Amino acid sequence: MTLLRDYAASLSQPTLPLHPTGGAGAARFDEVVGADGRLRPAWRDLASVVSDLTPDELARLSAEGAELLADDGASYAQQGTRPRPWRLDPVPLVLDAAEWDRLEVGLAQRAELLGALLADLYGPQRLLASRVVPSAAVFGHAGFLRPLVGASDPAPLVLTGTDLGRGADGEWRVLSDRVQAPSGLGYAMENRRVTARVLPGLHRETRAHRVEPFLSALRTALVQAAPAGADGPRVVVLSPGTRSETAFDQAFLAHALGFPLVRGGDLVVRDGHVWMTPSGWPRTAPVDRVDVILRRVDADWSDPLELRGESQLGVTGLVEVVRRGNVRIANGLGAGVLENPALLSVMPAICEALLGEELRLPVAETWWCGDDAQRRTVLDLLRASPDEVIVRRIDGGPDLASAPPDQLRARIEREPLRYAAQRRVPLSQAPVLREGAPDDERIGTAPVTLRAFTVRDGAAQRPFAGGLAMVADAGPRARALRPAGGVPITKDVWVLKAQADDPDQGIDRVVRTALARATPVFSPRALDDLFWAGRYSERAEDLVRIVLTADALARGRRRSDGADALGSALAHLAGTRGEDREADHRSVLLDADRQGSAAEALARLRDALAGVRDQLSDDTWRVFGTTDRAADLLRADESYPISDAAARTLTGLLSLHGVTRSMMRDDGWNALEAGRQLERAIQVCLLTQATLPALAGAGSEEALEGVLTAAESAVTYRRRYGGSGRSAEALELLLIDADNPRSLAAAVGALAEHLGALPLSTGSTRPERLLEDLASRIGGRTPLAPGTALEEFLRAALADLRQLGEAIAVVHFESGPLPRSMGAAAEVPA
Structure with missing residues (x-):
């Protein structure tokens, strides 16, 4: 059976009954099959193209789509997770041109x-004076900000979102x-990017509007x-940060x-304007003024x-700049x-009053409980047919979907002004x-x-010919189907053109607009993120190399001096996890909660890069697609070879080097490379320090081979010293040979180069002085051998490197004191 035949055959009638707990006699509109049992016009145009698409093929395409989403780093996080x-879902929601024309208007x-309503509420407030809009519903809403009433800047709505059923x-x-900070457009664009790649033939053969012109319009x-x-x-x-539910969408x-x-700390108010926070602020004056902020932080x-x-x-100070009209917020x-x-209940009257027109797009029947008659209607429905009504607080708050009807009635009677209710729409x-x-x-429905x-x-106003479709739960109280950790199942939305040569999104040509210079401006926070991205990428790589080498040395053997030496290094870096070497290696690769593990370093690397996603190539996120799939294979099958998982993970990390080599040689690249070289210096010192006893012992030859392999210096050693x-000689190669790019000396030299290129470096800053002293001590070393002198040298070098990292943060990444709360929660207790 093919997709369409299979789906059509599964429908006993074109309009199916609701979920068994739904209202009696309620029915659903089917998006694919019409009331006559035939395909709807939009799908009729696609029938010839999808005639060979089977459920098995669809499952394969779904798996390919999931892999592409992982490669792009597409994610969603419920609060606190x-x-x-x-x-x-690989099957798009398809709308034909005639249907879209009506919806577009x-x-x-x-x-x-x-x-117009926003301008009136914060301006003349004629609708409140004439009681078209109930004042209690507006003034009692947390989203009504009194400091903005009468502001000189009318702040038009640039982007609006509308949830439809x-x-x-x-x-x-x-x-x-959805107008405060509409989310989902980025996800909609990502959905189209993925479906166009997994269904290239289908996408080319349809007359679906391309989505890129809408971005140009925005x-x-x-x-x-x-x-x-x-x-x-x-x-x-302006983003709340990488912990936001929709961080990917924003980035x-x-x-x-x-x-x-940017985040709040990346911007500063000075002289009545908003500026990008410069490196060295407040000692350094800002020079890059911000004129428009696309806001994804809630207003309050x-x-x-x-x-x-x-x-x-x-x-x-942002509100004052808005009042002066010196910045526009969108x-x-x-x-x-x-x-x-509550405004939905009076929207037809608002439309008549402000535009002198009838409302074109009907609203699901809604009641505000602050009105006596509407409240009685809601209370009666909760008593007689509670599954037909959805109750919400007017300004958000806890989800009431699972609250029993009696509790909802009691809440409404206690605080009627704070609640509204909507008749449940039997969604298509x-x-x-x-x-x-x-x-x-x-294939289900x-x-x-x-x-x-x-x-x-x-x-x-230009509506987006597309959108974000979400699969909803048919249950009586649920709002959306989110079975996997709160992540909704979504669909791409294809709006078909009437004629193949119609302009995409109805835009005949793209309007070119003048922008500020394109040179990237890095806030101290962004430089810090890139610096730590470099550190975590190097840390993860070094740990994975140790696991990979130790696993290879120990495979099939009861005893391995090399594996034991590297086991000591892992214990030094990530603590111990019992006597089971294999279990310990799995933990290092999988346990992100284990301090010092490769998994923890990868998680922190992902977070650091997410904070500067706008500065990075899309290829960056393929790194995590590769490492995640390696971890999934190891987690799903205890017999899966650890060496294979480690090798896959290492491949992903090495690809990051290739991606970052294509970055502009700007402040961000220098910060990332400085972090990488600092961490490389630290890691080679830690590895040497942890394995010194083994290197000095009777079985030192195998231990030496293991350490050199883990430090990616075994080939260099054999070429130089003939394998003795x-x-x-090995310690000299790892620590003081500047020609070995994996050595301590080479890392310190490269760090000096990248640190000197950062904007606040003068040649005499504290980090530069510390680095110069360390380089001098390394250069003055004589040929090395295990012993007390070397142990002392490594301890001192590690202390210097850690002190250096702290000094770099103070000079280059800190911008004044940390922000302190001005609310009651910040009061100092007696």
């Missing part, structure tokens, strides 16, 4: 309406608005949003738009001076009030690949929602 792989009107009648309805809109008089405006993307967007990805966390005092995510601070579900269904299901059940996006294009197992 580690990021997990992004999930993409409604989305454009809605974006214009929301912009299609009912049983085939009509799309608005479920909610880039232009952000530049044009700059304050009047800004010459070559600088735009940045992808910044990278695709070509704008710096954006300025600890006037909003939430405990925030360390925002920019102190979307504007205070836009979060538009996400208030689409085919979904069921992972792990029997062959005859591989599931409800879907659509997040649509609209960008302000001059005076007009003498520890003095």
Whole structure:
């Protein structure tokens, strides 16, 4: 059976009943099969192309897509959890041109309406005065920011998101608005990138709109949003950091738009403007002014001076700069009030009052419990048909999906102003690949929602011909199907053109806009991230080499002096984990919670690089795709060879060297290479220190071979010394031979070069002085041999290197004192 035939055959009727716990008689609209049992127009155009696509082939494509997502580092993290792989169902949601034309008009009107509503709420407030909008619903909402009322900057909505669900009648309805910091556009772009690669033939044969022109429109809109008089405006993307749920989405967007990805500490307010924090701040004056901020930090966390005092995510003084009109925020601070579900209940009246039009895109039936009549309706529904209604706090808060109806009624009666309710829409269904299901059940059905996006294009609104579709749970209270650590199952959205030669996204030509100079500007935080990325990459590589070498030496042998020596090195670097060498090696490769392990170094490397994703090639993330797959193989099968997993991991890490060699030779590259060389110097000292007893013992020849192999110097040693197992020559090669790129001397020399290229280096800074002293001591060494003098030399060298690392951080990466909370939580106890 092929995909379409299999799916159509699984439908006993074109509109299926709801989940058994749904309302009686409710039905679903099917996105593929029409009421007459035939394919819908959008899928009819694809039928000839997908006629040979079987469920088995679909499963293969799903696996390929998952691998591509891993290679791109696509992930999602529920709050408090580690990021997990992004999930993409291989079957897209397809809309034909006629259907999109109707939806496009409604989305454009809605974006214009929301912009007008925002301007009124923070300006003349005519809707509040005329009671079209209930004032209690607005003033009682946490997203309404009083410091922004009457601000000189109208802060138009640049990008809006709209969550839609299609009912049983085939009509799309608005479920909610996403306007404070709309997320998901980066994920939608990534979904398209992956489906275009796993289904290249299908993608070429369809008339689906390409998505890239929408990014160009967004880039232009952000530049044009700059304050009047800004010459070559600088735009940045403000992120809460790598621990954010949608960190990948933010980084992808910044990278695709070509704008710096920054955090609150990377920006500073001075002289009524926002600036990039320079290296050496506050001793160094800022020179790179920021004109537009694409904000992904919630508004109330954006300025600890006037909003939430405990925030360390925002920019102190940002609200005052906004009031002066010297920076534009997209979307504007205070836009979060538009996400208030209470406003949905009066949106038709708002549209009539502000635009003089009927609302084109209907809203799912919604009630605000602050209104007596609407509250009675909600309470009656909770009593008679609780599964038909969804109750939410108007300004977010705890998920109420699992709360029993009696508890919901009690909450509403106690605080009616804080709650709104929405009638559940029997969402349309689409085919979904069921992972792990029997062959005859591989293709199933599931409800879907659509997040649509609209960008302000001059005076007009331009909806995105595409979007992010999410698979929803059919259960009575669940909001979305997130079976794998909270990660939703998503679909690419294909909007078909009416004619093949129609312009993509309706954009005939891309408008070129003037931007600030393209030279990357690195904040101290970004330089710090790159410096530690270099350190963690070298640390992970060195640990993996030790495991790989020790495993090879110990394989099939009861006793190995080389493996024992390297085991001592692992214990020195990562602690001990019992007498079982194999279990210890597995732990070093897999246990990210084990301090000093290769897995911990890889996890920290990923975090460091995620903070500067906008500066890096997409190929960077293939490193983690390779290392993750190696770890998965080792974790899934206890008989899987450790050496194979270590070799795969090493291959991934070595590929990172190739990627970084293509970086611009700027401050960021020098910071990364400086970190790499510092860590290399530390690691070779630690390896030598831990194995000195073995190198001096009777079985030193095999131990020596193991240490040289782990330090990637065995070939050099054999070529130079003819393979004689003498520890003095080996120690000289590892420590003081500047011609060996893996030696201590070579690492210190390279570190001096990269450190000297950083912007605050003068030739006389403390790090440079410390490095000069260390290089002098290394250069003055005579041929080495195990003994007390060498032990003392290694202890001193390690102390100097650690002190050097701290000095580098103080001079190059610290920018004034750490931010302190201005909220009550920061008060010093008596």
